[in-house]
Amino acid sequence: MKINTGRLLRVDLSTGRTAAEEIPQAFTEDFIGGRGYGIRYLYDENKPGVDPLGEENKLIMVTGPLAGNTAMAVSRWMTCTKSPLTGAWARSVCGADFGAWLKFAGYEVIIIEGKAARPVYIHLTRDDCQVLDAGEIWGKDTRQAQEWLTGRHGSASRTACIGQAGENLVKYAAVVSGRRTAGRCGTGTVMGAKNLKAVTITARRHLDLADPETYNRLAKEQVETIRNNPGFKSHKEWGTTSTQDITNGIGIFPVQNFRYGQLLNYQKISGEAYRKLSTGDMGCYSCAARCGKVHTVTSGVYAGAHSEGPEYESIWAFTGPIESASIEASIRADELCDDFGLDTISAGSSIGFAFELYEKGLLKKSDTDGLELTLGNHKAMVELVRKIAFREGIGNLLAEGTRRAAAAIGKGADIAAINIKGLELPAYEPRGAKSQGYNYATANIGASHCYGYAAQDIFGAPFPRPTDRFGEDYADVVIFNQNGTARNETGICCGFSGGWGWGPLFGKLLAAARGIDKFADEEYLKKVGERMWNLERAFNIREGFRRREDSVPKRMLTEPLHTREADGEGQMVRHQDAFLDSYYKLRGWTREGVPTTEKLKEIGLGFAAKDVAEQKIIK
Numbered sequence: 141m142k143i144n145t146g147r148l149l150r151v152d153l154s155t156g157r158t159a160a161e162e163i164p165q166a167f168t169e170d171f172i173g174g175r176g177y178g179i180r181y182l183y184d185e186n187k188p189g190v191d192p193l194g195e196e197n198k199l200i201m202v203t204g205p206l207a208g209n210t211a212m213a214v215s216r217w218m219t220c221t222k223s224p225l226t227g228a229w230a231r232s233v234c235g236a237d238f239g240a241w242l243k244f245a246g247y248e249v250i251i252i253e254g255k256a257a258r259p260v261y262i263h264l265t266r267d268d269c270q271v272l273d274a275g276e277i278w279g280k281d282t283r284q285a286q287e288w289l290t291g292r293h294g295s296a297s298r299t300a301c302i303g304q305a306g307e308n309l310v311k312y313a314a315v316v317s318g319r320r321t322a323g324r325c326g327t328g329t330v331m332g333a334k335n336l337k338a339v340t341i342t343a344r345r346h347l348d349l350a351d352p353e354t355y356n357r358l359a360k361e362q363v364e365t366i367r368n369n370p371g372f373k374s375h376k377e378w379g380t381t382s383t384q385d386i387t388n389g390i391g392i393f394p395v396q397n398f399r400y401g402q403l404l405n406y407q408k409i410s411g412e413a414y415r416k417l418s419t420g421d422m423g424c425y426s427c428a429a430r431c432g433k434v435h436t437v438t439s440g441v442y443a444g445a446h447s448e449g450p451e452y453e454s455i456w457a458f459t460g461p462i463e464s465a466s467i468e469a470s471i472r473a474d475e476l477c478d479d480f481g482l483d484t485i486s487a488g489s490s491i492g493f494a495f496e497l498y499e500k501g502l503l504k505k506s507d508t509d510g511l512e513l514t515l516g517n518h519k520a521m522v523e524l525v526r527k528i529a530f531r532e533g534i535g536n537l538l539a540e541g542t543r544r545a546a547a548a549i550g551k552g553a554d555i556a557a558i559n560i561k562g563l564e565l566p567a568y569e570p571r572g573a574k575s576q577g578y579n580y581a582t583a584n585i586g587a588s589h590c591y592g593y594a595a596q597d598i599f600g601a602p603f604p605r606p607t608d609r610f611g612e613d614y615a616d617v618v619i620f621n622q623n624g625t626a627r628n629e630t631g632i633c634c635g636f637s638g639g640w641g642w643g644p645l646f647g648k649l650l651a652a653a654r655g656i657d658k659f660a661d662e663e664y665l666k667k668v669g670e671r672m673w674n675l676e677r678a679f680n681i682r683e684g685f686r687r688r689e690d691s692v693p694k695r696m697l698t699e700p701l702h703t704r705e706a707d708g709e710g711q712m713v714r715h716q717d718a719f720l721d722s723y724y725k726l727r728g729w730t731r732e733g734v735p736t737t738e739k740l741k742e743i744g745l746g747f748a749a750k751d752v753a754e755q756k757i758i759k
C-alpha cells in the first residue's frame with residue numbers, strides 16, 4: 141500500500157512565486173496532518189520574535205487527511221500563524237467546504253509567505269496557481285467578495301477571504317468561507333497585513349486515499365454509527381443555539397463583562413426563543429448534522445437581519461456582555477461580524493469592556509463618539525461592531541483587543557480586560573467551571589473553549605473522571621481534554637462530533653487514508669496529541685511565554701462571582717498556583733512551565749529541546 145503524506149503548496153506573495161512540495165514522511169509519521177502539520181511547519185519556518193504583521197510571519201492554511209470524502213464531520217480546515225492579538229502560536233478552525241476543496245485541488249497545506257505590493261488573491265486549481273489582482277474586491281465585505289470571485293471562477297469554486305476588518309488590521313479579524321469563520325486569534329489580520337484578500341479554489345471532487353476500499357467501508361460504518369447516536373440527533377436539531385439554557389441555569393453565562401453568571405430574564409434568549417426566528421439549516425462538507433441555524437428578523441428595528449447564526453458563543457457575545465436580551469440585535473451583530481470578518485467573541489468582549497469602563501467613568505460620552513454605553517443599549521452595541529471593523533472613533537481603540545486597549549487607557553482599566561494571553565474569554569465563566577477556566581489559562585492559543593473543552597464541568601461527562609465544577613484539582617482532566625483535542629485536530633474532525641460514538645473509528649480512518657497502520661493504535665494517537673501540545677508550548681517559550689501568562693484574568697482571582705438564582709454565588713479562583721504546579725508536573729515541565737529536555741526527547745521533539753535549552757530557563 142502506498143503511503144499518502146499529502147502535498148504542500150508554497151506561495152510567496154513578495155515575488156509571486158508558487159511551488160508544490162512533497163511533505164516528508166517523517167512529518168506525517170510524527171504529526172499525522174491537520175494541526176500537527178500546522179505547528180510542525182510553523183515551528184520550523186517562523187523565526188522567534190517575528191512581527192506577526194510583518195512579511196516574515198507565515199500563514200498556513202491546512203486541511204486534514206480525511207477531508208473531502210464520505211466520512212462525516214472531518215472536512216474542516218484551519219489557519220495557523222503567529223497571532224497579532226497574542227504574539228503566541230495561533231490556530232483557528234473553520235467549516236464550510238473549503239477544506240474539502242483544498243484536498244480536491246491536490247493539497248493539504250498552503251504556506252503563504254511574504255507580502256504582496258498591492259491587494260491580491262490566490263486562485264488555485266489542480267493544475268495551476270496564480271496570484272491575481274484583487275483591486276476590485278478590496279474594500280468589499282466577505283459576502284460581496286465571495287460573490288465576485290464565484291462570478292469570475294464559476295460555481296465549482298470555494299473561497300476563504302477577509303472583510304474590511306482584516307483589511308483595516310483589526311487585531312481579531314477572521315477568515316470567512318461561505319458564512320463560516322476561522323474566527324479566533326486574528327488570522328484574518330495576518331491575511332490583511334499580507335495584502336491578501338482571498339484564496340479561491342476551483343476544483344472537482346477527487347479522491348486521494350492510500351487504501352480507498354478500507355476507507356470507504358469504515359466511512360460507511362462511521363456514518364451509520366453517527367446517525368443512530370442520540371447526541372447527533374440533538375445537535376442536528378439545535379446546533380448550539382440552546383446551550384445558553386444550560387449555562388444560565390448553572391450560573392456560568394458571563395454577564396456584564398464577567399461580573400454575573402446569569403442573564404436577567406434569561407428565558408427571553410432561550411433556545412426556543414431563537415427557534416422562533418429560525419429560517420433554515422446550513423452545514424459543512426459531508427456532514428448531515430447541518431448544525432448552523434439560520435435566523436431572520438422580520439420586524440422591528442432590525443427587520444431584514446439575516447445570519448447563519450448566531451451560535452452559542454455569538455448569542456452570548458451580543459447579549460451577556462452588555463446585559464441585553466434582544467435576540468434580534470444579536471442576529472444583526474452576528475451578521476455584521478460575518479460580513480466584516482470579525483471574531484464575534486473578541487468583538488463582544490471588547491464591547492462589554494467598553495460598557496464597563498463607561499459605567500465606571502473611565503470612558504465618557506466624548507470618548508465614545510456620543511454613544512451611551514449603558515446596560516442593555518443594544519443599538520450602541522451594533523454600532524460599535526461597525527466602528528470596530530472600520531477603526532472609526534472609539535472603534536479604533538477597541539479594534540486592538542482588551543489587553544492593549546486597557547493598557548492605553550490605564551487608570552485600572554485592566555480589571556475589565558477579560559483575556560488570557562491577550563485572547564478574550566469565551567462564554568463560560570471560569571469561577572463556575574474551574575477546569576474549563578484552567579484549560580483557558582494553560583491553552584497554547586489563549587482563552588479558547590475549543591482547545592480542551594471541559595465537558596465534565598458543563599455537561600457532567602464522566603471521562604476520564606467526573607469533576608466537581610467548583611474544584612481546582614483536575615490537572616489530569618485538563619490535560620486529557622487538551623491532548624485529546626490536539627489528537628482530533630490531526631483529522632481535522634469537528635469538536636461537536638466527539639460525543640457521537642464513533643471515536644474508535646477515527647484512528648482506523650486515519651490509517652486507511654495515510655497507509656500508516658500505527659495511526660489505528662489509540663495509544664499512538666494519544667502520544668501525537670501530547671507531542672503537538674508540547675511543540676506548541678515550545679513555540680510559545682521561544683516567544684517569551686512563561687508561567688506568568690498561564691493565568692485566569694485578574695477579576696477571577698480577586699472578585700467573587702454573582703450568580704443571581706443559580707448555584708456558585710461567591711465563587712473565585714483560589715488555588716491557581718497549586719493547580720499550575722500540579723499541571724506542570726504532570727506535563728513533565730519545570731515550575732516555570734517550560735518543557736524539560738528529557739520530556740521533549742521522550743516524545744520525539746529532540747529538535748525543540750535545543751531551542752528551549754538555549755532560552756537558558758530550564759531550572
Ligand code: SF4
Nearest residue numbers: 423424427429431634
Ligand atoms: S457538526 Fe456542524 S460544525 Fe461540525 S462539521 Fe457538522 S455541520 Fe459543521
